[in-house]
Amino acid sequence: MTATNSRVRPWLFHGGMSILAALWVVPLALVVVTSLRTFDDLADAGLASVPKGLTFDPYQQALESGEWHSIVNSLLITVPVVIVTLLLASMAAYGLARHRIPFRKTLLLLMLAGNLLPAQLLLIPVLKLTEQFGIFDSRIGMIVVLTAVGLGFYVFVLHGFMRGIPEEVTHAAKIDGATTFGVYLRIVLPLTKPAMAALGSLAFTWTFNDLLWSITLLRDEQKLPVTPAILGMQGEFVSSWNVIAAATVIAAIPTVIVFLRFQRYFISGLLIGSSK
Amino acid sequence: MSHPIVSRRGFLAGVGALGVASALSACATSTPSPAAGSGAKSTALQLKSRETSDGGRKAMQALLDEFVKANPQYKPTLNTMEPAAFQQQIRADLTLATPPDMLTWFAGEIASNFAKQGLLLDATSAFPADGYSKQFADLSTDASGKKIFVPTNYYWWGMFYRTSNFEKWDVSEPKTWDEFIALCKTLKGKGVSPIALPLADSAWLTASWFDYLNLRINGATFHRALLAGQEAYTDPRVAKVLDTWREVLPYLDPDGKGLAFQEGSAKWQQGKDAMFLAGTFLGDATPADVKADVNFFQFPIIDANVPVAEEAPLDGFIASARTANPEGATAFLKYVATPQAQELYLKTSGSTLIPANSNAKSPVSTPLLEKGRAMVASAADVTQFFNRDSNDDQLNALTTALVRFIDKPDEAGDILKQWQSDSAKARGN
Structure with a gap:
């Protein structure tokens, strides 16, 4: 019982933590991906969609x-x-x-x-x-x-x-x-x-x-x-x-x-x- | 050992007294200073704008540039603030010792309230004798008969759809409520969600449905009395509005509650939702190649005996009563009332708006714009929008009630009772 417990535990811990970490990262990743898309792409397909292409133009626009x-x-x-x-x-x-x-x-x-x-x-x-x-x-x-x-x-x-x-x-x-x-x-x-x-x-x-x-x-x-x-x-x-x-x-x-x-x-x- | 403590206390007391004295003297001296300063810098004029879009900013600057050409003695500057912050700041702004001289604002109850508190500059001399319809002139007048607002443009509300999609689904614009319900049924049969209503960040959109249903069923007079608190939301006539709306609820996009306005408009634009009750800003949100395909129809007629009223929110300018330069502010208001200024603004901003001065022509005339202009012109009455005709506290009471109604359409009686009590509370009685 204790043997299986000590073998399963790290897996549970790492599995759970990976999910938590992913949950933390998702909004940040969404912001970064959004910042690399064009306005027409976003207006056309919405925020929750696969980008058609990536561009640095938004950064340039923001700085301008x-x-x-x-x-x-x-x-x-x-x-x-x-x-x-x-x-x-x-x-x-x-x-x-x-x-x-x-x-x-x-x-x-x-x-x-x-x-x-x-x-x-x-x-x-x-x-x-x-x-x-x-x-x-x-x-x-x-x-x-x-x-x-x-x-x-x-x-x-x-x-x-x-x-x-x-x-x-x-x-x-x-x-x-x-x-x-x-x-x-x-x-x-x-x-x-x-x-x-x-x-x-x-x-x-x-x-x-x-x-x-x-x-x-x-x-x-x-x-x-x-x-x-x-x-x-x-x-x-x-x-x-x-x-x-x-x-x-x-x-x-x-x-x-x-x-x-x-x-x-x-x-x-x-x-x-x-x-x- | 006790001696230094006492002296320290004395010292602290002294410092405190000094601080209070200096604070008081600052109060005493700083109040008259704007009056003293007004003579020295009366050429400066600040326009505070809530047009944050690129086109809007350029258009405001273009207005100021043209204004200076005719009035070189003034030095106007533009200050742009995000709309939500602008709305929050305006009360404080108007009571500042050195307020912004001119501000963008809209017609309605809030402007009238500002005027009642004596915060707005009398714009009667800036208001042109002709060019404005009686409705618009009335909306620019406060309770004492003074003009306090100069309207420059307006937009309209309607049921927006895409022409190509309606052709694809082989359906046409409905005129009456029954035709509208039949259309919804047909669309749903074809697997299309009939009506978009994104609520995640824009629960205020429910107000457009309430406004229009109330206008079509009970008319503009009752609508205004209701918003002014002279009628109650527990009135059976309001219950009838919700009963009528209940017929449409099954045709709303079921995902709408979780969608932000921009996502909802994207969905509508892709043809996943067929119709969207919205203002012309919906079309401005579409990519350039879609704009020509955007079309709308008038909100369906429910009772043919009720005079037709439309929502046409009117935007324009106010000036602060505490401005250091009332002549300059009045001159600017006079300028923005002219057809030339309004045409210049619309040409530069590129938004789907109609000039408020009827002598002004739309610089870019599209079929959509002409259709909207004709609809508003033929209306027997014009309202602004729920929160413009009342205020934001009343709008909060409305969204609470209507979002709950969408979830639980069977509890209408309870919801209306709660709404009436919320509304009365917000009014302060």
């Missing part, structure tokens, strides 16, 4: 419609957001984790509670606020809002991670004469690197893929990041699915690069905060 410009816009928003977020979040987390700041528990809970609010609730008030401050319909406004919106979560996660750093290490540095900021810069930051890398790649993906805030806070076509730009390729009734699919594949490239580069941290990052 100004997709580079919107990817640059996305990066102009995403990169500052990631840097500022990590900087502010690590400082705040260090303060909250290692210093007896009054109301620190309340602060943390407040940040966590802020995360539980759906973004949709904040859209209109934030829109009005940015208008009052004169940063509506500007990239600066997007950077400020996206940083503010994510900060609570990153502080919470980093706080959990930093509490895991042994107190002895920071105490030793203090005894050797390091200032509070010196401890943060020389001891805590290097030790938090894996968490920062994981959060950085998460922040990059989330910010780069944001659609809700950009269609709320931006109006000028020239400033739109790539997600609303792709949305803009859809017509009211008719859409060139092949061009949209090609644009989606292109837009996925930056996040894929970031993910591949930080993959190691990404997976370890999933466990962040699980051990307090």
